[in-house]
Amino acid sequence: MTKSFSLKKYKDYLYITPAVLFVTVFFISSILYALRLSFFEWDGFSEMTFVGFDNYLKLFKDKNFLTSLMNTIIWVASSLILSLALPLLFAILITKSSWSGGFKNIFYFPSALSATVGGLLMTSILSIYGLPKIVGMLGRPDLVRDWLAIPYVNTFVMIVSGIWQGLGLNMLLFISGIKSIDSSPIEAAQIEGAGTIQLYTKVIFPLMKNTIVVVLLMSLVNSFKVFDNIWIMTKGGPYRTSETLALTMYEESFIRNDFGRGAAVAIVLTIIVVFVSYFNIRNSFKED
Amino acid sequence: MKLKRIAALLLSAAVAVGALAGCGNSGGGSTQSSTTEDTSTDAEDTGSEAADAGSEDADAGEESTDAGEAVAEAGTVEFWNDKMANTEQTHLDAIFGEVKKVSGYTIDMVPYPDTASYQTAMQQTIRDEKAPGLFTWWSGPQLQTLVENGLVEDLTDVWNNYIFDEGVSQGVADAFTFDGKVYAAPWSVLYNVVFYNKTVFEQYGIEEPETFDDFLAVCETLKSNGVTPIALKSDSWAGFIWFQALLAAKDVELYKGVCDGSIKYTDPRIVEVMEIWKDMLDKDYFSLPIDWADVRAGFSNGEVAMMLEPHVEFTGMRNDYGMVEGEDIDSFVVPSMDGGKRTIFFEAAPLCVASASGQKEDALKVLETWYKPDVQNAFHAQSGYTNTSQVEVESVAVQKILDETADADNYQLVLRFYESTPDKLRDFVLDELMKFQLKNSTVEEMLNTIQAEADATFGN
Numbered sequence: 001m002t003k004s005f006s007l008k009k010y011k012d013y014l015y016i017t018p019a020v021l022f023v024t025v026f027f028i029s030s031i032l033y034a035l036r037l038s039f040f041e042w043d044g045f046s047e048m049t050f051v052g053f054d055n056y057l058k059l060f061k062d063k064n065f066l067t068s069l070m071n072t073i074i075w076v077a078s079s080l081i082l083s084l085a086l087p088l089l090f091a092i093l094i095t096k097s098s099w100s101g102g103f104k105n106i107f108y109f110p111s112a113l114s115a116t117v118g119g120l121l122m123t124s125i126l127s128i129y130g131l132p133k134i135v136g137m138l139g140r141p142d143l144v145r146d147w148l149a150i151p152y153v154n155t156f157v158m159i160v161s162g163i164w165q166g167l168g169l170n171m172l173l174f175i176s177g178i179k180s181i182d183s184s185p186i187e188a189a190q191i192e193g194a195g196t197i198q199l200y201t202k203v204i205f206p207l208m209k210n211t212i213v214v215v216l217l218m219s220l221v222n223s224f225k226v227f228d229n230i231w232i233m234t235k236g237g238p239y240r241t242s243e244t245l246a247l248t249m250y251e252e253s254f255i256r257n258d259f260g261r262g263a264a265v266a267i268v269l270t271i272i273v274v275f276v277s278y279f280n281i282r283n284s285f286k287e288d
Numbered sequence: 289m290k291l292k293r294i295a296a297l298l299l300s301a302a303v304a305v306g307a308l309a310g311c312g313n314s315g316g317g318s319t320q321s322s323t324t325e326d327t328s329t330d331a332e333d334t335g336s337e338a339a340d341a342g343s344e345d346a347d348a349g350e351e352s353t354d355a356g357e358a359v360a361e362a363g364t365v366e367f368w369n370d371k372m373a374n375t376e377q378t379h380l381d382a383i384f385g386e387v388k389k390v391s392g393y394t395i396d397m398v399p400y401p402d403t404a405s406y407q408t409a410m411q412q413t414i415r416d417e418k419a420p421g422l423f424t425w426w427s428g429p430q431l432q433t434l435v436e437n438g439l440v441e442d443l444t445d446v447w448n449n450y451i452f453d454e455g456v457s458q459g460v461a462d463a464f465t466f467d468g469k470v471y472a473a474p475w476s477v478l479y480n481v482v483f484y485n486k487t488v489f490e491q492y493g494i495e496e497p498e499t500f501d502d503f504l505a506v507c508e509t510l511k512s513n514g515v516t517p518i519a520l521k522s523d524s525w526a527g528f529i530w531f532q533a534l535l536a537a538k539d540v541e542l543y544k545g546v547c548d549g550s551i552k553y554t555d556p557r558i559v560e561v562m563e564i565w566k567d568m569l570d571k572d573y574f575s576l577p578i579d580w581a582d583v584r585a586g587f588s589n590g591e592v593a594m595m596l597e598p599h600v601e602f603t604g605m606r607n608d609y610g611m612v613e614g615e616d617i618d619s620f621v622v623p624s625m626d627g628g629k630r631t632i633f634f635e636a637a638p639l640c641v642a643s644a645s646g647q648k649e650d651a652l653k654v655l656e657t658w659y660k661p662d663v664q665n666a667f668h669a670q671s672g673y674t675n676t677s678q679v680e681v682e683s684v685a686v687q688k689i690l691d692e693t694a695d696a697d698n699y700q701l702v703l704r705f706y707e708s709t710p711d712k713l714r715d716f717v718l719d720e721l722m723k724f725q726l727k728n729s730t731v732e733e734m735l736n737t738i739q740a741e742a743d744a745t746f747g748n
Binding site: 145151 | 711722
């Protein structure tokens with residue numbers, strides 16, 4: 001009796017042990033190693049030299065890092081606004097449409113592509129023999145240039161490209177959120193004379209809160225770590241003007257072989273993501 | 289129901305086998321990442337196929353050799369690189385089959401498709417006995433790092449006894465020399481020349497320029513006929529291409545001076561050259577930096593007339609756009625501004641021997657025959673590389689470039705900027721040059737900014 005009680009007590013822990021071990025070995029140890037590395041100067045081959053907080057101090061004096069930080073903020077802000085607002089709007093319209101299945105497929109299609117393929121596709125479309133050429137033929141020859149090679153403008157071009165790819169998934173999540181809402185509060189509100197806007201802002205959106213929080217968090221984290229699209233389309237250029245923190249981390253570590261500096265960028269990025277996610281989750285579920 | 293159980297059982301067995309296989313691969317004390325292991329495994333398969341094919345070729349070669357001497361099977365040497373992941377197996381067989389014929393060694397190639405994973409794999413293994421006998425690397429500061437840490441073998445004796453004899457130039461050896469010792473052999477030597485679209489030149493009655501003024505006149509003629517004279521590519525590293533070409537056209541010592549810090553970027557002579565470049569940019573002799581695919585497309589359809597690229601681009605333009613060298617496309621070297629020697633910039637990728645490798649002695653033996661004509665002819669046929677003066681080149685256009693590299697009276701070979709200046713400064717300069725080419729900074733702003741960084745680098 002005691003034996004079976006004891007087994008039952010530990011059985012739950014045994015089930016999650018493989019997952020815990022996996023996360024500990026492959027994720028937590030990597031984070032700790034990166035943290036340690038960020039206090040050293042190391043090119044991958046020479047002896048590691050302890051430099052204390054030098055890598056961090058230099059980062060905040062480096063204009064490339066500050067540009068990268070600003071680009072990351074732009075990506076996050078744009079993603080939060082556009083990746084939430086557009087899919088939500090589309091979800092509302094599509095649920096009311098008689099051809100919702102077709103629309104769902106059309107909008108979801110770009111999400112089925114990998115970020116790399118999507119990036120390559122957009123690179124071709126935006127090259128001077130693609131969309132700019134057409135715009136030129138329509139009377140704007142000054143726009144016949146490689147849009148991805150225009151500093152700072154290219155960041156916005158890539159954000160639009162990222163939204164094109166991410167819109168479908170968020171939209172599907174919102175559609176499923178809308179469909180899972182209990183219809184009685186909506187009917188009650190309609191009987192009480194609520195208008196369309198009131199219906200959505202006072203009834204439907206609050207009832208979709210959990211879905212909105214999930215989409216918000218996914219978009220937030222994805223925009224912080226955006227890499228593939230930028231790497232394929234501009235490699236962070238020209239002259240490092242379209243880098244985000246994830247790209248700067250890779251560039252410093254693997255292109256410039258400054259692993260300490262790259263690790264410092266990684267730690268800064270991790271702290272920002274954890275901080276933002278934590279407060280977001282906490283505030284979102286406070287009332288619950 | 290039964291079917292479902294059987295399917296579930298089979299799937300479970302497959303997952304278990306996969307997991308065990310994965311564990312098995314990571315054994316043996318290797319510290320490689322899983323990506324590396326996968327690549328290695330694939331490469332081993334590829335390598336053994338190449339070995340088999342090579343073995344067949346070797347047999348055939350032994351039968352047909354005039355000397356009638358069969359080279360005995362000598363062993364296997366691993367060759368790691370990040371440059372041949374996309375090379376077709378038949379091409380690999382042709383190259384390494386020749387290596388086996390002349391050396392007796394089977395080359396077990398381990399190709400990495402990604403530079404970052406390749407560098408990581410090398411970092412993890414280079415101090416170990418299991419390090420590859422042969423591997424490719426990058427010249428300049430990156431090779432210097434390996435040398436300073438005692439990780440690569442001194443190949444001076446191999447050069448003196450074998451490589452120079454096969455017609456590899458002293459300039460290439462200099463690119464791999466540190467403190468008087470040569471630490472690598474050339475995997476590839478590429479000469480940078482100005483390619484021009486022959487059809488476009490003929491259409492407007494343009495000849496290859498003899499002087500720098502001729503060169504400017506060519507640009508003007510093309511521009512006035514609605515053709516973009518020269519295309520710039522937008523790759524982050526590509527900013528130096530015309531910077532070095534124009535500096536060396538003025539005076540190659542100016543170029544060497546800024547590379548080693550003995551001449552300031554703000555020197556009046558440098559300013560003068562940059563003003564010439566600025567003038568050319570303002571006159572739209574250059575395109576704005578554009579995607580490399582667009583450069584090639586524009587060049588092939590005649591919207592762009594010239595591009596400055598490594599000589600193997602002949603092969604690329606032939607394969608991808610059907611442009612035949614000598615007929616549709618040809619090349620020249622940027623003329624000197626004072627009528628002196630023209631400068632041909634070259635880049636050389638090093639082939640190194642890992643000092644800790646258990647295959648070190650075998651790898652050194654392989655290098656003794658690596659530059660034999662048969663091997664290098666096979667390299668040239670498959671890749672366009674021309675590493676020695678004895679390579680049999682069918683293309684008249686390529687031969688013209690090789691003749692120019694050997695014509696010391698009229699041409700000089702100089703290592704390109706990318707490998708000639710400290711890497712941190714180099715990266716900074718590249719960004720500033722790209723900014724300048726995009727017309728987002730003035731000559732004065734650019735040179736002052738670069739000099740401030742150069743002062744920090746060279747301790748001025």
